[in-house]
Amino acid sequence: MRKLDRLSIGGLVCLAVLVVFALGSLVGAGGEPDAIVGPRLQPPGPGWWLGTDNLGRSVLPRVMEGVGTTLLLSSVAVLVTAALSATFGIIAGYRGGYLNELVMRLVEVLYSFPAIVLAILVAAVLGPGQTAALASIVLVTIPLMTRLVRAAAVAVSQRDYVTSAVISGAGLPRVLGRHVLPNVAGTIAVQGTYALSVGIAVEGGLTFLGFGVQPPQASLGVLIQQGGTYMIAAPWLILGPGVVLVAAILAINVVGDGLRDRLEPRETRSLT
Amino acid sequence: MRLLMWWSGRALSSAATLLGVSVLIFTAVRLMPGGFAETVLGPFATAEQKAELATRYGLDQPVFMQYGHWLAAVAGGDFGISMISRQPVGAELLARLPVTGELTVLAVIASALAGVPLGVLTAVRSRPGGGGAAGRLLSGLGVSVPEFVLGSLVVFVFSRYALGLEVGTWVPFTRDPAANLATMVLPAAVLSVFAISVTARTTRDAVLGVLVEPYVTAAVGRGESPWFIVRHHILRNAATPVVTLLGTITAYLLGGALIVEHVFNLPGVGSYIVQAVGRRDYAVVQAGVLLAAAVFIVMNVLIDLLVGVLDPRLGVLAGRRS
Amino acid sequence: MSLLTVRNLMIDYAETRALDGADLEVAQGETVGLVGESGSGKSTLGSAVGRLLPRAARRSEGEVVVAGEPVFDLPADRLRHLRRKRLGFVFQDPIASLNPTMRVGDQLRLVLGRGADVGFHLGRVKLDDPRVVRSYPHQLSGGMAQRVAIAMAMATEPELLVADEPTAALDSQVREEVLNVVFSLAAAAGTSILWLSHDLPAVARRCDRVAVMYGGRVVETGPAREVLGHPAHPYTAALAGSAPAAAAHGVRLEPVPGRPPVLTGPSPGCAFAPRCPFAEERCEHERPQPVRVGDQDVLCHRAGEVAA
Numbered sequence: 092m093r094k095l096d097r098l099s100i101g102g103l104v105c106l107a108v109l110v111v112f113a114l115g116s117l118v119g120a121g122g123e124p125d126a127i128v129g130p131r132l133q134p135p136g137p138g139w140w141l142g143t144d145n146l147g148r149s150v151l152p153r154v155m156e157g158v159g160t161t162l163l164l165s166s167v168a169v170l171v172t173a174a175l176s177a178t179f180g181i182i183a184g185y186r187g188g189y190l191n192e193l194v195m196r197l198v199e200v201l202y203s204f205p206a207i208v209l210a211i212l213v214a215a216v217l218g219p220g221q222t223a224a225l226a227s228i229v230l231v232t233i234p235l236m237t238r239l240v241r242a243a244a245v246a247v248s249q250r251d252y253v254t255s256a257v258i259s260g261a262g263l264p265r266v267l268g269r270h271v272l273p274n275v276a277g278t279i280a281v282q283g284t285y286a287l288s289v290g291i292a293v294e295g296g297l298t299f300l301g302f303g304v305q306p307p308q309a310s311l312g313v314l315i316q317q318g319g320t321y322m323i324a325a326p327w328l329i330l331g332p333g334v335v336l337v338a339a340i341l342a343i344n345v346v347g348d349g350l351r352d353r354l355e356p357r358e359t360r361s362l363t
Numbered sequence: 364m365r366l367l368m369w370w371s372g373r374a375l376s377s378a379a380t381l382l383g384v385s386v387l388i389f390t391a392v393r394l395m396p397g398g399f400a401e402t403v404l405g406p407f408a409t410a411e412q413k414a415e416l417a418t419r420y421g422l423d424q425p426v427f428m429q430y431g432h433w434l435a436a437v438a439g440g441d442f443g444i445s446m447i448s449r450q451p452v453g454a455e456l457l458a459r460l461p462v463t464g465e466l467t468v469l470a471v472i473a474s475a476l477a478g479v480p481l482g483v484l485t486a487v488r489s490r491p492g493g494g495g496a497a498g499r500l501l502s503g504l505g506v507s508v509p510e511f512v513l514g515s516l517v518v519f520v521f522s523r524y525a526l527g528l529e530v531g532t533w534v535p536f537t538r539d540p541a542a543n544l545a546t547m548v549l550p551a552a553v554l555s556v557f558a559i560s561v562t563a564r565t566t567r568d569a570v571l572g573v574l575v576e577p578y579v580t581a582a583v584g585r586g587e588s589p590w591f592i593v594r595h596h597i598l599r600n601a602a603t604p605v606v607t608l609l610g611t612i613t614a615y616l617l618g619g620a621l622i623v624e625h626v627f628n629l630p631g632v633g634s635y636i637v638q639a640v641g642r643r644d645y646a647v648v649q650a651g652v653l654l655a656a657a658v659f660i661v662m663n664v665l666i667d668l669l670v671g672v673l674d675p676r677l678g679v680l681a682g683r684r685s
Numbered sequence: 686m687s688l689l690t691v692r693n694l695m696i697d698y699a700e701t702r703a704l705d706g707a708d709l710e711v712a713q714g715e716t717v718g719l720v721g722e723s724g725s726g727k728s729t730l731g732s733a734v735g736r737l738l739p740r741a742a743r744r745s746e747g748e749v750v751v752a753g754e755p756v757f758d759l760p761a762d763r764l765r766h767l768r769r770k771r772l773g774f775v776f777q778d779p780i781a782s783l784n785p786t787m788r789v790g791d792q793l794r795l796v797l798g799r800g801a802d803v804g805f806h807l808g809r810v811k812l813d814d815p816r817v818v819r820s821y822p823h824q825l826s827g828g829m830a831q832r833v834a835i836a837m838a839m840a841t842e843p844e845l846l847v848a849d850e851p852t853a854a855l856d857s858q859v860r861e862e863v864l865n866v867v868f869s870l871a872a873a874a875g876t877s878i879l880w881l882s883h884d885l886p887a888v889a890r891r892c893d894r895v896a897v898m899y900g901g902r903v904v905e906t907g908p909a910r911e912v913l914g915h916p917a918h919p920y921t922a923a924l925a926g927s928a929p930a931a932a933a934h935g936v937r938l939e940p941v942p943g944r945p946p947v948l949t950g951p952s953p954g955c956a957f958a959p960r961c962p963f964a965e966e967r968c969e970h971e972r973p974q975p976v977r978v979g980d981q982d983v984l985c986h987r988a989g990e991v992a993a
Contacts (some may be wrong), residue, residue: 098499106585175544200383203656205618212652216394290511296622300637315512322519329519336563343505348499577737577781584735585796585837595795599786644972672787 093120099349105318105342107334113159122152124309130165132325142327150331153309157332162311162339164221165290168228173283175229176236182239183270184244194237202234206293207300214302224303224310228290236282243278250263284347295336330363373667377660384529385437385657389660390431392649420466445639452650455635462631463655464624465536465543467616469551473514474558479605480560482566483593489571502567505560510619514626521549531628552626554619559613565608569601576600610666614659687712688845688877689734695901695951696729696738702948703729705901705956706747708975714879716868718909719886720924721898726944727881730898731849734879735765735772752844773838773876775848775867779831779855783822786809789833796837810836810866814988820847828859830864842874849881864891885924889913895919900946900956907981917978919961920983955986965986 113238115121122128127147128139135142183194201209210227217223247253253270260268297303298312299319306313311332318328372456378536442452481502518531521530528549534542573579582592621633628634632651639647689711696704704726711717721727731739733749733750736756749756752771759767759949776782784792793803803818810832822830831851849866852860868891871878882888889895889909896906897918905918943960948954955961957966965987973984 166590186682194380196383199380200387200490203380203384203614203660204652204658205614205621205655207555207618207621208636208652208655211621211636212391212648215640215645216391216396219531220394242503288507295509296511300622300625301641312511313517322515323523326519329512329515333516336512337504340509341503344503344507348503396941551878577776578784579735581774581776581782581834581837582784584737584768584772584774585841586772587764588765595787596784600784 092124095235096305096352097353099346102345102349105327105338106273109158109162109339112155113162116152116155118158119152121155124148124152124156125307126180132321132328132332134325135327139330139339141185142325144325144328145321146192150328153313154237154335156316156334157309157311158335158339160308161291161294161312161336164225164304165228165287166293166309168225168289168290169232169283170230171225171285172232172236175281176233176240177272179249180237180240181215181244181267181275184241185267185271186247187245191241191298194241198234198237201230202238206231207296208294210297210301211302219302221304221308224294224297227297227303228293230288231293232286236279237288239282241274244271247274250274273300281347281351282286284343284350288343289339291336291343299332311339319358369666369671373664377403377664381660383659385434385653386430388649388653388656389433392645393426394596395645411680433660437650442650445647452646455647456650456654458630459630459632459635461536461619463617463624463633464532464630465547466554466620466631467613469547470558470616470619471609471612473551473555474562475609477555478559478562479566481563481596482605483561483570485600486567486570486574487593489567500562502563506564507558508556510557511626513556514550514623517549517553518626520534533629546629550623550629553627554616554623555607559618559621561612561615562605562608566601566605569604573597573601578581584590599673602670603670606670607666607671610663613662617655617658688715689751690709690748691733692732692748693698693732694733694749695745696726696733697743697745697950698741700949702734702901702950703742703903704747705948706972707898707901707903707954709896709906710902711877711879713844714877716871716880717893718880718882718892718895718897719898719903720882720885720888722883722945724947726901727898728849731774731847731879731881734833734847735768735774737774756914762868767842771848772843773841775834775846775851776833777837777850777853778797779827779834779851780825782814783830787823787824788818789820791820793818793833793837793840796840804835805869806840807833809839809870811862826859827855828863831855831863831941834868835867837861839870839874839876843876845877845879846871847879847881850883851880852916865895885913885921897924900952901948901954902984903957904984905981907943907979909978911993915979917981917988918957918982919987920957923960953982963990 112121116124122139126148129143129147131143131147133139133143133147139149139151140156143149144153159346179194179198200237204212207231207324210223210233213227213230214223217226248271256266256270279338294303295315297311298310299316301316304310304313306317314332315329315336318325319331320329411674438452442456444450445452445455448455485499485502518530520526521528528545530549537545541583576651579592579596588594599604616635620631621637622629623629623638624631624634636648636651687710689709691707691709691963694704694707695702706728708717708728709730710719719727719730729738729742733744734751736749736759744757745965748758751767754763756764756767763982767824781787787795791801793806793866794801797803797806804815807817812829812832812943817825817833822833825833835851846867851867852863855863857936867878867880868875880888880892885895885897889912892909894906895909895912896903897912897920899902899920905912905921907918908918913925916925946959948956952972954967954969954971955964955973958964961968963985968986971986973986975982975984976988977983980986
């Protein structure tokens with residue numbers, strides 16, 4: 092197997108840094124998110140490296156905390172999506188028949204909603220908050236992943252080693268678990284990373300509109316939304332969390348690309 | 364004849380999906396906190412108003428009959444009355460549609476004009492082992508900046524510094540086309556960033572896939588020049604995934620328009636929905652979401668038709684095997 | 686001067702070596718059959734003639750000279766000119782080698798030029814049915830598609846036509862027709878043919894000369910009849926003995942024992958040594974040099990003794 096290329100390794104490093112940031116906030120590194128440390132709306136400087144907000148709180152620890160919330164929320168959501176998509180996708184792809192039709196029809200209905208719109212609908216039903224954000228991410232990312240897992244499962248189930256396993260009397264769970272799942276795992280991993288970046292963006296958007304994570308809880312979306320009010324006078328309130336958010340999404344996408352290249356490498360030709 | 368059959372099949376399938384969507388929305392609205400009467404009429408409704416609502420929406424009847432009433436109303440264009448403005452929702456949506464439409468169309472044009480050539484270029488110049496890191500990073504960046512971040516930044520820059528374009532004002536196209544475009548440029552640009560990047564990446568993947576096909580090797584072997592090959596062999600054969608993507612992008616753009624309209628304060632369908640959710644004006648939310656999903660579904664059917672025409676192997680228009 | 690000269694060509698992919706010092710010559714107007722099992726390197730050699738290898742391929746040594754021009758050292762525009770004017774290629778999967786979204790007539794017109802008589806060229810390959818012009822490649826049978834490909838390759842009257850297993854994907858009845866078309870067109874235009882195949886007797890029937898490949902090298906070349914009738918290399922002998930078509934009635938077919946090698950670097954000795962009934966000690970670590978035996982050139986330390 093080829094190594095991940097340098098760009099992807101850079102992405103992983105960036106993610107690691109962000110995780111360290113998030114963990115650091117748990118032990119109070121960088122300061123207290125709620126403590127008032129100085130004058131209000133100060134540009135970045137010693138004592139408050141990302142500036143202070145409208146209450147005089149240092150932005151740095153708030154961003155660190157925000158990273159943690161955002162990453163944790165999205166990761167949990169994507170894990171749920173992965174589990175559900177894997178289950179439905181494999182069953183639909185392997186079994187076929189009316190189960191397949193049912194799953195695909197449901198997925199198609201979900202897929203017809205633009206992501207934010209679906210998220211807003213969920214938030215309207217569940218009420219704004221963390222749960223709504225989590226549920227939105229799950230519902231937004233399930234359709235595509237289920238489709239792709241199902242397609243992979245269909246391809247795998249037609250391979251000879253699966254047929255021979257079935258012929259030699261392997262029970263359904265064994266066939267699914269030992270033969271289909273490992274070969275679909277690659278697709279799940281690659282799509283999972285992309286789903287993670289989508290999830291972060293969706294949570295951010297939903298929260299920015301006011302329907303996701305609510306203050307005093309801080310996710311990066313909350314910080315950007317709050318910063319918007321004072322944007323003209325204090326752009327660092329958006330820049331800090333904004334840059335970190337973009338960096339997180341970019342790093343995840345880059346890692347996803349690297350994973351995909353590694354798991355499905357392509358031959359290239361030149362046109363000369 | 365074959366075309367008609369295929370198309371009616373697709374139309375039926377899409378109608379079924381749309382029906383499923385309507386069921387989902389209907390259920391969601393029913394589940395919203397506060398009970399239906401209160402959500403539609405607000406917390407200060409009188410008993411009479413509630414009774415009238417109950418009869419009108421058949422709330423004393425079994426659930427699926429209620430659904431039937433609602434569906435019939437919606438199919439007839441009656442989307443209910445906005446709780447806030449006391450106006451028919453349908454009319455308000457119609458009035459705001461041009462703004463969202465203009466925004467989306469501008470972004471789609473930008474994706475096609477900028478994204479496709481960019482994708483072709485980066486594919487033709489790619490090296491094995493994932494070279495062209497700069498290009499990948501740039502398009503990766505484009506895909507990674509959410510509109511609310513970029514939009515906020517753009518609003519900040521153009522509000523703080525006088526750079527010639529104003530933010531937060533809007534002029535209807537019919538009144539003053541030039542001024543209208545001036546107000547739409549920035550929001551459309553913000554909306555396009557993601558779309559252009561995704562288009563470029565998908566085009567790149569599609570072209571790379573075509574580059575290793577035997578007929579391209581055959582063309583190279585005949586001594587055809589790279590641009591000749593791109594023009595005659597690659598574009599048409601890479602078109603299918605790209606055209607399909609433009610359909611998917613529409614869904615994304617509809618959602619992105621929501622945020623962009625909110626940030627730039629444009630009177631479109633998107634900002635309408637956002638305001639409505641905040642004010643618990645659920646008749647509007649219901650109608651807006653249904654509209655968004657319907658547009659996406661219709662777009663996809665049209666895209667499928669286009670793909671069927673473009674790729675003769677799909678046999679929609681082409682004849683049978685001889 | 687020979688039309689094609691391949692000299693000590695060594696080509697590697699990431700972890701495998703496809704060509705380990707291959708030599709080949711094709712003269713003007715001559716038909717040469719290049720025979721080898723899969724993995725012998727014949728496709729790589731065929732592609733190398735026009736520098737059509739995938740980007741991952743690396744040439745470590747050797748050269749390819751076509752009509753006096755060094756293929757691997759030419760600038761892009763000269764290379765394209767060479768391909769256009771002097772070379773023609775026909776590939777194994779006929780339908781895949783045609784543009785799937787363009788009608789056959791339009792593709793031919795693209796190659797021939799706008800005013801060309803497409804019907805005439807299709808007639809030359811015995812595709813007289815007027816429906817062919819309007820068809821898409823997937824609507825044709827394999828044999829028809831391959832004839833279109835041949836028409837396109839021969840359209841510019843190349844000096845050398847490289848055909849990489851052109852009949853492998855076709856039914857046996859159609860194979861003879863397609864081969865007839867290739868050889869008659871080539872003869873009429875004075876085009877040399879390099880025919881890549883795994884079928885030694887078939888090749889020997891039609892070609893002037895035969896070259897046999899094993900382990901990335903050309904281990905024997907010579908006049909077709911001689912190579913088939915009196916093989917000088919142990920591998921050729923084994924190949925001739927194991928071919929059903931070449932066997933006399935009642936004679937036992939002997940498959941060649943062992944498996945073809947997958948090289949990861951230059952072969953220290955003779956690549957066939959592990960399977961060779963004539964192998965001696967020096968075959969393991971001394972690379973054979975070309976030896977002349979009768980009319981044939983052979984890469985074998987014991988060449989003279991094998992031809993019996």
